[in-house]
Amino acid sequence: MSPGKLPxxxxxENICNGISIARNPVLQSLAEYILSYKGLGTGVGRAIAAYPNITFLNDVDTEQFKVIIPRP
Known part of the structure; x- marks a missing residue:
């Protein structure tokens, strides 16, 4: 669960197709140089590959983005 709706x-549908938009571009620009991780914007695609039954919910009313990964 993440506070805030999609930016x-x-x-x-966009995120499932690999499109990403930074929610906080200032934080993103700093993280690119501080963190050793180089897969920026690839997390959703990797999650879908690992968990094909994953569900994404963008609740505009409560301004929350939720990801549900069902247990086997």
Missing amino acids: NSLTI
């Missing part, structure tokens, strides 16, 4: 015009 700008980003939709669940």
